[in-house]
Amino acid sequence: MTMPFERRLSSILTTICLVALPGLAVILYLPHRVPIDYSVAILSLVTIGVMAIVMNLVNIFPARGGKMFIRVPPFFLGLVPFYFVICVLVFYTGGLASPFYCLLLVGPLVAGTLFTLSLSMVSTAILAIFYLAVIFGYSNAVLHDLQPIAFNLVYLFLTCFIANRVAQELKRQQLSRDEVLNLSGFIHQIDKAKTDFISTVSHELRTPLTSIQGFSEMLRSRELAPEKRGEFYEIILNESERLSRMITNLLNLSKIDAGAELDKEMLDIGQVIEENITFFRTQTVRHTITYKERKRLPLVYADRDRVHQIMQNLISNAIKYSPEGGPIEIDTGIEGKFMRISVTDRGLGIREQDLQSIFERFRRSEDSAVAEIGGTGLGLAIIKHLADMHKGQVRVASEYGQGSTFSVLLPIKGS
Numbered sequence: 001m002t003m004p005f006e007r008r009l010s011s012i013l014t015t016i017c018l019v020a021l022p023g024l025a026v027i028l029y030l031p032h033r034v035p036i037d038y039s040v041a042i043l044s045l046v047t048i049g050v051m052a053i054v055m056n057l058v059n060i061f062p063a064r065g066g067k068m069f070i071r072v073p074p075f076f077l078g079l080v081p082f083y084f085v086i087c088v089l090v091f092y093t094g095g096l097a098s099p100f101y102c103l104l105l106v107g108p109l110v111a112g113t114l115f116t117l118s119l120s121m122v123s124t125a126i127l128a129i130f131y132l133a134v135i136f137g138y139s140n141a142v143l144h145d146l147q148p149i150a151f152n153l154v155y156l157f158l159t160c161f162i163a164n165r166v167a168q169e170l171k172r173q174q175l176s177r178d179e180v181l182n183l184s185g186f187i188h189q190i191d192k193a194k195t196d197f198i199s200t201v202s203h204e205l206r207t208p209l210t211s212i213q214g215f216s217e218m219l220r221s222r223e224l225a226p227e228k229r230g231e232f233y234e235i236i237l238n239e240s241e242r243l244s245r246m247i248t249n250l251l252n253l254s255k256i257d258a259g260a261e262l263d264k265e266m267l268d269i270g271q272v273i274e275e276n277i278t279f280f281r282t283q284t285v286r287h288t289i290t291y292k293e294r295k296r297l298p299l300v301y302a303d304r305d306r307v308h309q310i311m312q313n314l315i316s317n318a319i320k321y322s323p324e325g326g327p328i329e330i331d332t333g334i335e336g337k338f339m340r341i342s343v344t345d346r347g348l349g350i351r352e353q354d355l356q357s358i359f360e361r362f363r364r365s366e367d368s369a370v371a372e373i374g375g376t377g378l379g380l381a382i383i384k385h386l387a388d389m390h391k392g393q394v395r396v397a398s399e400y401g402q403g404s405t406f407s408v409l410l411p412i413k414g415s
Contacts, residue, residue, distance in 0.1 A: 083107055083127040091134035104131065104152070105159050112163030124160040128153055205246065208239035250378065262303040262389055269300050269307070269339055269410075273330055276311040286325025289315065297332060298412050300339050306386045307410070313379040314343040314406055322347025322403070338392065338409035350398040359384040359394065383408065 086107070090098040104127065111123035135149055215232045218224070224232070270293060277289050300307075318328045326346040333340045350358060361381045383406070387394045390410050398404035 079107055079111060079123055080126060083130050087127075087130040087134040090131075101152075104156065108156050108160035109163045112160040113167040115164075117161070117164050117168075120160050120164050121157070124156055128156060131156070205243065208243040208246075211239040212236050212243070246378075262306060264301050264303050266299040267302045267304055267307060268297075269332060269341065270297055272304065272307050272311060273332070273341070276308065276315055277330065280315050280319065284319050284325075287319055287322065287328050288326075289328045289330070291330045293332070297339065298334070300410050300412055302390055302410050306389070310383050310386050310408055311341070313383050314341075314408070317379050317406070318343050318345035318347070318404075321345065334412070335409060337412055339412050340407055340409050342405055342407040344403065344405040346403040349400040349402050349404055350396070351400050355396060355398065358396065380406075 086100060086103050089100045090104070093100055107127050108120070108124045111120040114120075115123065131152070132149070215236050219229060219232055270291075273291055277291055281289055315328065315330075322328070322345040324347075329344045331340075331342040331344070333342075359380050361378060384394050387408050387410070392411060393409040395407040395409070396404060397407075
């Protein structure tokens with residue numbers, strides 16, 4: 001879409017050409033006694049005419065990847081009338097002896113500083129054309145003035161080149177300083193993330209280890225009733241499984257970060273879901289896990305082990321964050337080129353302010369009810385990473401206190 005400035009400029013230039021060019025032709029052929037030099041007027045109108053044609057071509061003929069011509073900055077076009085005014089001043093104040101000669105260098109300096117080398121050279125070439133036109137239009141310009149004129153042209157282009165190189169070098173130095181500052185900040189973030197990681201992992205690993213150690217010590221040093229011993233054994237088993245899950249999640253995340261490749265195959269998602277439901281039904285008695293099976297589901301091109309990890313984390317989270325028990329519903333469906341797998345619980349739900357950050361590593365809600373439930377905050381991060389590896393998506397819909405639905409979309413065969 002053409003910018004408003006360009007539309008206005010092309011409209012103004014076109015109007016000037018349509019009105020001024022015929023008017024000038026009429027004026028030139030009117031009878032007159034005193035010879036008049038029309039070189040500056042003709043030059044300015046020709047320049048405006050060329051600009052009008054170029055602007056209209058840019059607006060009318062789009063090309064692949066952009067417009068037919070390079071879109072020039074508005075300030076570039078603003079320099080053209082500046083050049084014209086300075087050259088007219090030179091023309092009417094003595095030609096080569098004009099005191100305004102020094103102002104000619106302002107344009108190349110500005111152009112070299114603001115534009116690329118090619119664009120700044122084009123800008124200076126426009127100034128050179130104006131300069132030559134007014135100098136040779138001046139009545140005192142003769143052949144012996146060619147040397148200073150040539151030197152002046154060299155100075156214009158040399159000034160533009162030097163200004164451009166200095167400006168580019170200063171920009172590179174500034175970019176280098178910015179990169180160093182950004183790198184320093186990035187290193188600081190990495191260092192902080194490493195410290196937070198060690199602190200979080202140490203805390204999360206220490207909690208089950210402390211429980212295992214404490215209850216094992218009590219079992220070894222005390223005579224306990226059989227039912228009490230059974231209770232302690234169950235606690236030790238649960239904490240061991242929790243510790244195992246945390247270590248597994250850390251290992252899975254490290255493999256993902258290391259760039260582990262997927263071993264894709266044509267996969268029956270329904271079968272994977274049923275296998276995980278069978279396993280988790282043995283892990284809980286307070287939850288009812290159901291699968292709203294869809295008939296004739298297409299195969300999915302995915303890594304079987306990674307999809308198992310996705311399902312395990314989804315169902316495990318649904319169980320963990322619905323501590324009072326209740327239904328856990330698994331649903332599948334087709335959305336365009338994707339197979340959707342949804343897991344819904346009726347648990348704690350997620351606060352709205354936490355929804356944007358729940359897929360970040362080690363990020364857990366600060367809600368007191370959630371904080372009482374152990375975890376490293378890695379499960380959802382792993383789900384998102386695995387979905388991304390499959391070129392899929394992850395979505396979440398939750399109402400605080402009512403439950404959550406997590407959906408993973410995986411590409412279908414041939415998509």
